[in-house]
Amino acid sequence: MKSLxxxxxxxxxxxxxVMGDTAIVRAMAESGVKVVxxxxxxxxxxxxxxxxxxxxxxxxxxxxxxxxxxxxxxxxYGASIQGNLSVVFFKSVGMNVALDSLVQLSMMExxxxxxxxxxxxxxxxxxxxxxxxxxxxxxxxxxxxxxxxPTEVYSLFxxxxxxxxxxxMPVALRLTTHVxxxxxxxxxxxxxxxxxxxxxxxxxxNGPYVPITSAVFPLKRKALQKLDQVTYDPEAQxxxxxxxxxxxxxxxxxxxxxxxxxxxxxxAKEPVDVLKMNRVYPLPEKELLSFLDQHEEVKILExxxxxxxxxxxxxxYQSKTTCKLLGKQDLEDWIxxxxxxxxxxxxxxxxxxxxxxxxxxxxxxxxxxxxxxxxCPGCGHRSAFYAVKKALPLDTITVADIGCxxxxxxxxxxxxxxxxxxxxxxxxxAGLALGNKTRPVVAFIGDSTFFHAGLPGIINAxxxxxxxxxxxxxxxxxxxxxxxxxxxxxxxxxxxxxxxAIRQVLESFGVESIQEVDTYQQAELTEMVKKAxxxxxxxxxxxxxxxxxxxxxxxxxxxxVKINLVDVDQNKCNHIYECIDTFACPTFQRTPxxxxxxxxxxxxxxxSCVATCPSKALGVKEEKTS
Amino acid sequence: xKAFNCxxxxxxxxGIGLLAETILRAADHAGIPVKSVDTHGLAQRGGTVISxxxxxxxxxxxxxxxxxxxxxxxxxxxxxxxxxxxxxKPRSTLLCYDAFWQPLSVRKGVDKAISANDLLEAGEKMGVxxxxxxxxxxxxxxxxxxxxxxxxxxxxxxxxxxxxxxxxAMEDLMQGKTLEVNKALFLA
Numbered sequence: 001m002k003s004l005x006x007x008x009x010x011x012x013x014x015x016x017x018v019m020g021d022t023a024i025v026r027a028m029a030e031s032g033v034k035v036v037x038x039x040x041x042x043x044x045x046x047x048x049x050x051x052x053x054x055x056x057x058x059x060x061x062x063x064x065x066x067x068x069x070x071x072x073x074x075x076x077y078g079a080s081i082q083g084n085l086s087v088v089f090f091k092s093v094g095m096n097v098a099l100d101s102l103v104q105l106s107m108m109e110x111x112x113x114x115x116x117x118x119x120x121x122x123x124x125x126x127x128x129x130x131x132x133x134x135x136x137x138x139x140x141x142x143x144x145x146x147x148x149x150p151t152e153v154y155s156l157f158x159x160x161x162x163x164x165x166x167x168x169m170p171v172a173l174r175l176t177t178h179v180x181x182x183x184x185x186x187x188x189x190x191x192x193x194x195x196x197x198x199x200x201x202x203x204x205x206n207g208p209y210v211p212i213t214s215a216v217f218p219l220k221r222k223a224l225q226k227l228d229q230v231t232y233d234p235e236a237q238x239x240x241x242x243x244x245x246x247x248x249x250x251x252x253x254x255x256x257x258x259x260x261x262x263x264x265x266x267x268a269k270e271p272v273d274v275l276k277m278n279r280v281y282p283l284p285e286k287e288l289l290s291f292l293d294q295h296e297e298v299k300i301l302e303x304x305x306x307x308x309x310x311x312x313x314x315x316x317y318q319s320k321t322t323c324k325l326l327g328k329q330d331l332e333d334w335i336x337x338x339x340x341x342x343x344x345x346x347x348x349x350x351x352x353x354x355x356x357x358x359x360x361x362x363x364x365x366x367x368x369x370x371x372x373x374x375x376c377p378g379c380g381h382r383s384a385f386y387a388v389k390k391a392l393p394l395d396t397i398t399v400a401d402i403g404c405x406x407x408x409x410x411x412x413x414x415x416x417x418x419x420x421x422x423x424x425x426x427x428x429x430a431g432l433a434l435g436n437k438t439r440p441v442v443a444f445i446g447d448s449t450f451f452h453a454g455l456p457g458i459i460n461a462x463x464x465x466x467x468x469x470x471x472x473x474x475x476x477x478x479x480x481x482x483x484x485x486x487x488x489x490x491x492x493x494x495x496x497x498x499x500x501a502i503r504q505v506l507e508s509f510g511v512e513s514i515q516e517v518d519t520y521q522q523a524e525l526t527e528m529v530k531k532a533x534x535x536x537x538x539x540x541x542x543x544x545x546x547x548x549x550x551x552x553x554x555x556x557x558x559x560x561v562k563i564n565l566v567d568v569d570q571n572k573c574n575h576i577y578e579c580i581d582t583f584a585c586p587t588f589q590r591t592p593x594x595x596x597x598x599x600x601x602x603x604x605x606x607x608s609c610v611a612t613c614p615s616k617a618l619g620v621k622e623e624k625t626s
Numbered sequence: 627x628k629a630f631n632c633x634x635x636x637x638x639x640x641g642i643g644l645l646a647e648t649i650l651r652a653a654d655h656a657g658i659p660v661k662s663v664d665t666h667g668l669a670q671r672g673g674t675v676i677s678x679x680x681x682x683x684x685x686x687x688x689x690x691x692x693x694x695x696x697x698x699x700x701x702x703x704x705x706x707x708x709x710x711x712x713x714x715k716p717r718s719t720l721l722c723y724d725a726f727w728q729p730l731s732v733r734k735g736v737d738k739a740i741s742a743n744d745l746l747e748a749g750e751k752m753g754v755x756x757x758x759x760x761x762x763x764x765x766x767x768x769x770x771x772x773x774x775x776x777x778x779x780x781x782x783x784x785x786x787x788x789x790x791x792x793x794x795a796m797e798d799l800m801q802g803k804t805l806e807v808n809k810a811l812f813l814a
Contacts, residue, residue, distance in 0.1 A: 001797065001805075002798075017650060017654055017660075042666060045666075178688065178689065181663050183661065183662045183664075184661045185660075259688075260687050260689070262686035262687070263691050340690075358693065360692075360693060361693055361716055362715070362716065362752055365711045365712065366711050367711070368704075368707060369704060369707075369708075369729050369731050369732060369737040370731070371672075371673055371705070371708075371730075372673055372730075373670075373673035374671065374673070374730070376672060407671065411730065580733045580734060584733075586727065588733060589726065589728045590734075600767075601725065
């Protein structure tokens with residue numbers, strides 16, 4: 001077995017089956033990237049996993065998880081104006097956090113070059129929305145490239161580097177979930193023969209870098225001029241044409257939907273021509289116009305919003321082309337990922353005589369039971385929600401935040417009735433608490449989110465004297481995205497790091513009521529919450545338990561683990577179903593006769609369930625080795 | 627070669643990802659073009675996880691077009707039922723490891739539990755060949771994926787991919803004692 005880290009550091013050209021998120025790391029190494037920063041978020045954490053598969057002393061560039069996406073962007077910017085090629089990557093909604101600084105970058109001379117990798121999520125596979133970041137790239141004057149496959153992720157990253165270094169401007173590479181996670185064999189080039197050290201070449205004379213009042217206009221003019229030059233860049237491969245038959249019908253598309261379209265075309269009654277854009281901002285106007293002129297009807301197949309459609313319509317109008325343009329037809333065209341089935345439906349709607357509808361070959365399919373994501377066996381959040389719920393009156397308002405604990409909104413816990421964004425909970429809870437003397441307001445926040453964007457809301461609650469209870473669900477890691485460290489975890493991507501204690505942070509802010517408890521101490525946590533909601537002011541409970549998924553994995557890596565399996569004493573069980581209906585650890589299963597049994601493949605022997613049984617029927621019976 | 631599509635389904639934590647990666651690499655060792663995609667992120671926390679593998683030269687998307695799965699591999703009964711009732715096509719094969727991780731509504735007694743028999747009967751009705759797998763003496767439930775792979779190989783369920791290719795793929799992905807015990811199970 002060759003480790004991924006070794007594969008990525010192979011000096012000579014090679015090919016390997018990799019996902020898009022891995023291919024991009026090899027592209028970084030080949031391009032001479034010097035600094036990479038990020039905040040974890042799906043669908044991009046696997047980029048970090050690939051980087052971290054290389055031992056720290058062998059990494060060809062500096063890498064860090066910054067505290068949030070805005071800071072990550074600033075770190076990459078600082079490195080770039082020192083003359084170092086830098087990369088920042090984050091998920092779709094991370095762009096919103098980064099934007100305050102990101103929006104400035106096109107006005108700056110980025111001497112080393114800088115690439116922004118966006119992990120957009122059409123289909124909302126792991127996100128709270130489907131936001132189309134092409135809008136924000138336009139807003140920020142960022143040239144934008146869109147790969148469709150891992151091979152293109154690799155090649156278009158290099159193209160992004162080329163553009164960025166040529167014009168000293170930021171360039172965005174927009175990946176979507178199934179481009180990040182698709183796997184195929186990719187042919188790579190060779191690594192640079194020597195590694196340059198980090199540069200320290202910052203010179204204010206390359207700027208100005210302070211855009212204030214009238215200094216803004218020349219900078220903005222320069223940014224717009226660069227965009228113009230990118231539009232007509234003779235070196236660019238901005239489009240690819242697939243013209244099987246020179247028919248009078250054509251399709252314009254980009255990214256992952258292109259692959260879905262090609263699938264539909266395999267079953268089409270006649271071929272249509274396709275123009276696939278590699279660069280979607282600024283649009284390759286010349287190539288697009290010539291494609292319109294060669295066809296009588298052109299469909300713009302565009303995932304999510306209609307930004308390309310609007311732009312093409314505008315310049316088609318000006319060019320007086322006779323080509324008929326077909327865009328989005330109804331609201332459904334704006335929603336969801338453009339998978340092969342969705343695209344086939346859209347193409348059938350557009351040209352039913354060419355694209356047959358795909359019909360289900362089976363009759364009488366029966367219903368299926370949904371299986372939403374749930375907290376893992378032994379999860380400290382489960383114990384916390386179980387205990388907190390017992391303390392709260394029915395009309396309590398509960399506010400969720402982003403992280404594994406978001407899953408508390410699901411049955412049977414139903415803790416968390418609203419969710420906006422990273423760190424929103426304290427601010428939203430403060431608004432809910434205004435003038436509200438009867439219904440307690442309780443907010444939940446995870447530890448990574450606490451540092452990412454949670455602090456301003458907390459400081460605001462102290463400063464403006466809001467009345468609410470905040471429960472910090474501290475599991476010692478950024479669990480949802482794959483157990484990355486954070487400022488409170490004691491480790492960073494290079495090893496040990498200063499551990500910033502949440503309690504000390506809160507004390508330094510002047511929070512007077514701070515309680516701490518291990519969430520497995522359910523009775524104690526229930527009492528704490530009862531007291532907290534009965535008293536005025538801003539109260540914090542730190543409900544702590546390590547992420548058990550990580551804890552068990554770490555233990556297994558060190559060697560075999562003995563697990564004390566929990567069993568149900570059938571003589572004591574009174575079939576109250578507290579373990580299934582209220583505590584709801586997935587380990588508890590129901591037999592056709594209504595007996596409760598434990599699924600030993602799932603039980604990790606944590607015993608957080610034991611105290612919840614009113615009949616005292618739960619106990620440790622046997623041991624397994626794991 | 628026309629595309630051959632393999633749809634893998636299970637519950638987060640069961641090892642679908644490793645099974646998919648093994649098949650993907652085995653197909654590559656057999657010299658066939660192959661693409662795949664896995665579920666990552668939030669759904670991995672105890673939800674349904676799906677991997678899709680597409681083998682053959684005439685493949686663009688890693689996502690299988692509707693009703694074109696030639697082979698469904700499942701590590702769990704309820705998930706096998708889900709695939710059978712949503713993506714299966716006539717004259718295809720469903721191979722399921724006989725394990726149950728009940729979804730909440732089944733545990734609560736709201737929805738009916740799915741048994742191996744339910745799958746066999748429905749398969750019969752729908753024209754899908756259903757094969758069940760169970761290794762009685764399996765020491766570690768995390769090896770259920772390799773127990774399933776053993777049958778994929780023995781029954782020749784993926785065209786052109788042979789035992790030697792699967793073994794090579796396992797050697798790419800595992801090492802030490804893990805490789806040893808999984809290989810022993812695979813070859814038994």
